[in-house]
Amino acid sequence: MGRFLRQGLFFLAVVVAFYALAMLALARIRFQGHPLVYRTGSYYHLKGGIAYAKFKEFDHAAHYDVIVIGSSHAYRGYDPRVFAAHGLRMFNLGSSAQTPLNTYWLLKEYVTAANCGLLVIDLYEGAMINEGLESTSELVMNMTSDQAAIGMVTDLRDLRGLNLLALRWCRAGVGPDFVDSTYRSGGFAERTDSLRTPISRKLHSASPGRPEQLRFLGKCLELCKERGIRVVLVTHYYPQTSDRTAHRVFRVTIDSIRAPFEVPYLDLAYAHQLDDQNHFYDHNHLNLAGVRLFNEALIPLILKEDDAHQRSTD
């Protein structure tokens, strides 16, 4: 038995050594302008872009009146310039297809009661039906926190996460592969183009979301409660002509998760008069004109909700 275990450990050491060498080679050797590793699987995310710029800019020591977190709805839908016009310093920690699993680790490593006056978690059902690989890939490549990267990959329970971590470390000293010109500042990225075509489609099929993602949403709220972070849940504007069935199912699920934590939820998905063709740049993202109208309407609402919530808990 002892020999068997020794052989097993030696084999494991061989595998680790081979793996490190292979990953180093794939991360360093370039092919058609990019490291070779990007030809081995489509789940790898290039270093750079909105997420890279965002984490470079985020200041742990600063105090933000509002921090927004969530999927692309968050980083494309909440403009710090509009918040600043209302006297609020805001930072946007949203990322592509960010799932509650990712949100949980971002909150754990980046948000405290000291640096965040109010946390806005943007909820979108599309992010809830995702296993989290896409968002983890982008975040692991671009986040500044090793702990958050390791945590996300561990909770993802997918061997591909190991490759993402290895690639992160192999490319640690290397600069970004690209820059996203839509990035402004404070974590926000703007789009000014318009959809210009009518929408008549389902955003997603009716599903309450993946159980593990719903569990992580609960964990996010629990963490905020433990740390004394004030939270408002928000769902941002959806095109009026999109199918509403999936959102109704989603809302019921969210209500059941937030109830024990008594967290307010502003479901604004269809509570607006925006024009689908001129205020959205695709079937579910607001363009800059839409963002301004949305933010102007939202800011008084979240302040009111937060105020009411604070008074009720005092």
Add this chain to the structure above:
Amino acid sequence: MLFNSFAFCCVFFPLVTVLYFVLPHRWRWLLLLLASCWFYMAFVPVYILILAFTILVDYAAGLLIERSEGSRRKAWLIASIVANLGVLSVFKYWNFLNQNIGELFRSAGLGYGVPDLGILLPIGLSFHTFQSLSYTIEVYRGGQRAERRPGIFALYVMFYPQLVAGPIERPANLLRQLDIPMQWDPVRVVHGLKQMLWGFFKKLVIADRCAAVVDQVYGQVDHYEGLSLLLATYFFAIQIYCDFSGYADIALGAAKVMGFELMVNFRTPYRSASISEFWSRWHISLSSWFRDYLYIPLGGNRVVRWRWYMNLLIVFLVSGLWHGANWTYVVWGGIHGLYLVMALVLASLWKGSGEAGSQRPSKLTHWFNVLITFHLVLVAWVFFRAPDIGTATLLFERIATTPWQFTDVLGRLKDMRTSEVDMTMLLAVLFLFIDPFMDAVVKQERSLSGVRSYAVFGTLAVAIVLFGFFGSTSFIYFQF
């Protein structure tokens, strides 16, 4: 439970294996039976009742056959066959039969209102039904004593490594081994683990990567042109081989770790130089089942020539239907039956002309035959993979009529990420080169020195992590 799931690799397999060796022999059958139930119930729990029915019927039938004489003996065997095939008919073939009868009625202008059954096909139903049937047939033939212990018989039908996708075991092999007190043997355990690793490589790195291309193209045949369709069909040939033989390797390896030797199900079938050789190397446990329990009882080749051909056709049509309740499978089986009949006809003509030689074919002739055989198999795979006959014929039509643009083939696989297609091509070609070597190594027909073994299997493990497709995709043969 899927072999390529976190639950199997990190919890089920290590736990069951450790407990198996910790427990005294007299309790091991119970552990394996409970583990097999857990394994099966991870899919659709209630379907364990169907398995329980099959086990009860065949357990009782075995005892009754052994105790009876003459026509009563035969009657019990028939009862067992009817019960087993009855379950198979209801769950697997009812909707197919019903839809075809409905079509017939409608084409005759008659109304037909019998509804389909809204049920899912129990996983691996055809596999365990055939395994259970082989037991009652063997007891009837006198080649196997009826098993008195119901738990042991249940374990024979439900042994988890081969429960849902074979190999279809025979009582003479598996039932006998259940009584042997297996010892911990590190050398054998290592061999088993190596075979499992090779199986995982085939499934995760080759089969599932190929599947991404195949599913895309076969899902929209009318969107793609000649070369892309042909490429997808080559990918499917590799996918189905790696998927099914990968499963078999994991099954054989997992059983070997505990000391059980299951039937070898594949022997590098794409290196066959004839269709009959292909069937002696592909899904061996099923082909030998049909040979022993259908082909030979029909008379085999000891009958007049036309009857011999008919026997072959019957066996392959039934084999096609065994795979699935769809005309595509029947056509697939029929094509293979026709290939064999044509080969026999040509061989007899060849012999008649006096040109037959006894010397071995040259290497060049051999590899030419391998190439021809592979492409004949490839033609039949189109029907196996296509969702219906119309799609299969459309695919052939488009291969023949649309332009073949070599420079643009990757671009034509539109909607696909290029990295997946070119990496898949590279890995698939590499696989074809290493498969014969690795197959011999995991079957212990070829040995590797310590350093080489670490290098080869270490590379496999790294390749799985780096290039594997994860997400617990099911195995193709589970649906049968």
